[in-house]
Amino acid sequence: MFIILLYCNNTNNVKITLFFIEGGTLMAYVIKDTCISCGACEPECPVDVISAGDSIYVIDEDGCIDCGACANVCPVDAPVPAE
Ligand code: SF4
Ligand code: SF4
Numbered sequence: 001m002f003i004i005l006l007y008c009n010n011t012n013n014v015k016i017t018l019f020f021i022e023g024g025t026l027m028a029y030v031i032k033d034t035c036i037s038c039g040a041c042e043p044e045c046p047v048d049v050i051s052a053g054d055s056i057y058v059i060d061e062d063g064c065i066d067c068g069a070c071a072n073v074c075p076v077d078a079p080v081p082a083e
Pocket of ligand 2: 034035040041057070
């Protein structure tokens with residue numbers, strides 16, 4: 001299954017991202033408690049489902065499209081696919 005996503009980031013550049021989802025199933029990401037709340041992942045999320053929680057950043061799993069962008073920028077590998 002392919003997902004084509006058109007979105008603007010914080011610098012107003014339009015980005016077109018093509019996602020290939022193996023097997024047609026989306027696997028939402030979650031953020032482990034090893035998160036150091038650096039905030040690097042939040043602006044990278046193309047669907048804006050990452051926010052600062054009480055002690056660590058959190059992902060609204062219902063909206064996550066399984067792109068992995070958050071995991072790619074995290075310095076401590078805290079975002080991982082939900083089990
Ligand atoms: S995997 Fe992609 S869509 Fe899901 S929270 Fe991370 S950046 Fe956002
Ligand atoms: S990039 Fe990693 S450490 Fe930083 S807020 Fe996101 S999950 Fe937490």
